[in-house]
Each structure stands twice: as C-alpha cells, then as structure tokens.
Amino acid sequence: MELSDTIGYAASLLVGTSLLMGDMKRLRYINGLGCLLFVIYGWQLGAYPVVIMNSFCIVVNLYHIHKLSAKTPG
Secondary structure (H helix, E strand, O other), X not given: OOHHHXXXXXXXXXXXXXXXXXXXXXXXXXXXXXXHHHHHHHHHHOOHHHHHHHHHHHHHHHHHHHHHHHHOOO
C-alpha cells in the first residue's frame, strides 16, 4: 500500500467518524482534519476537484468552529 492510499483511508475514517459525533465542535474538528488529509491525498494524486472541495469544507468547518467558540464561555 502506498502512502497516498494510507492518507486516503485515514481521511475517510476521520470524516466518517466525525459524522458519528454528538458534539458539534468535536465533529467540526475531526471533519476538518479529515478534509485536510483529503487535500493532501488529492494533491498527491493530482485530483484537484478533491483538493478544491475539501479546502472549501475546511473553511466552512473553521467558520463554524469560530461561531461555536464565540458562544461557549471560557
């Protein structure tokens, strides 16, 4: 198995796992990490639609993490 395959599987595992989370902030963090791995995976393969879509998802996750952090004191 090549490194790119391992990164792709890890990304899939993280994104899938994030969908099982009840805590939205944790979901966003784990999903964002999975998306980051998908960006790396897509870049390695030259699959730029994967890079673009997951980059967009990272931005969306960061936006929601910021919103959730503003609501949570501490």
